[in-house]
Amino acid sequence: SYVLTQPPSVSVxxxxxxRITCGGNNIGSKSVHWYQQKPGQAxxxxxxxxxxxxxxxxxxxxGSNSGNTATLTISRVEAGxxxxxxxxxxxxxxxxxxxxxxxxxxxxx
Amino acid sequence: EVQLVESGGGLVQPGGSLRLSCAASGxxxxxxxxxxxxxxxxxxxxxxxxxxSSSSTIYYADSVKGRFTISRDNAKNSLYLQMNSLRDxxxxxxxxxxxxxxxxxxxFDLWGRGTLVTVSS
Numbered sequence: 001s002y003v004l005t006q007p008p009s010v011s012v013x014x015x016x017x018x019r020i021t022c023g024g025n026n027i028g029s030k031s032v033h034w035y036q037q038k039p040g041q042a043x044x045x046x047x048x049x050x051x052x053x054x055x056x057x058x059x060x061x062x063g064s065n066s067g068n069t070a071t072l073t074i075s076r077v078e079a080g081x082x083x084x085x086x087x088x089x090x091x092x093x094x095x096x097x098x099x100x101x102x103x104x105x106x107x108x109x
Numbered sequence: 110e111v112q113l114v115e116s117g118g119g120l121v122q123p124g125g126s127l128r129l130s131c132a133a134s135g136x137x138x139x140x141x142x143x144x145x146x147x148x149x150x151x152x153x154x155x156x157x158x159x160x161x162s163s164s165s166t167i168y169y170a171d172s173v174k175g176r177f178t179i180s181r182d183n184a185k186n187s188l189y190l191q192m193n194s195l196r197d198x199x200x201x202x203x204x205x206x207x208x209x210x211x212x213x214x215x216x217f218d219l220w221g222r223g224t225l226v227t228v229s230s
Contacts, residue, residue, distance in 0.1 A: 001171075030213065030214065031211055031212055031213040031214045031216075033211070033214075033216035033217075035154070035217070037154075041222075042204055042220040042221065042222050042223060043146075043154065043204070043206075043217070043220055044220070045216060045217060045218050048209075048211050048216045048218070049211040049212045049213070049216075052211075054218065084153075086153065086154050088154075088216065088217075089214065090213075090214035090215055092214075095168070095171075096159075096168045097156065097168060097170060097171075098144070098146075098156035098159065098215075099156070100153060100154040100155065100156060101153075102153050103153040103154070
């Protein structure tokens with residue numbers, strides 16, 4: 001089965017840039033979607049189709065995907081960005097299923 | 110208001126059954142695929158099941174296949190998850206999530222607030 005690997009944690013100072021990676025075998029051939037989840041809340045879609053943003057999501061959130069790594073980039077990080085972030089793909093290679101990464105806790109120092 | 114509201118969670122003994130519901134409002138429910146996603150306490154997201162807009166296509170995670178059944182009633186704008194033979198490891202918050210087809214795959218653009226299922230004796 002397809003596996004997505006994320007770092008457990010990323011720390012960044014306010015105003016700096018945070019990069020959260022999502023590794024997978026030839027992930028560049030898949031569409032990657034990213035979710036933000038704050039404590040006690042449901043996940044929220046922040047990036048879809050590798051690099052598109054839903055309406056209402058700040059331009060500070062961007063995404064890229066190539067080779068074996070997809071990346072969520074958060075520019076000019078704010079305290080309110082502190083949350084868990086999950087990448088997601090649809091794996092149709094064997095049995096159809098949705099795969100989430102293990103999640104990355106973003107801490108704003 | 111566009112929203113999803115889950116219900117039906119609670120405490121159940123191992124081996125027991127529970128039926129979750131998800132009520133949709135504010136959008137044309139019958140036009141969208143739907144999913145269940147769960148999150149064990151302190152853990153990450155785990156996809157559980159998918160159902161297409163017409164119920165013609167259904168998928169399950171291996172961890173629940175043969176025990177859980179997803180269904181929907183488009184006339185009632187509702188999604189369901191029948192959970193049988195529940196195990197301790199099924200303890201989680203269960204979210205319903207609307208699917209949207211992107212360039213190459215679906216993503217979840219609308220989530221409910223979740224309902225907690227606790228499996229314990």
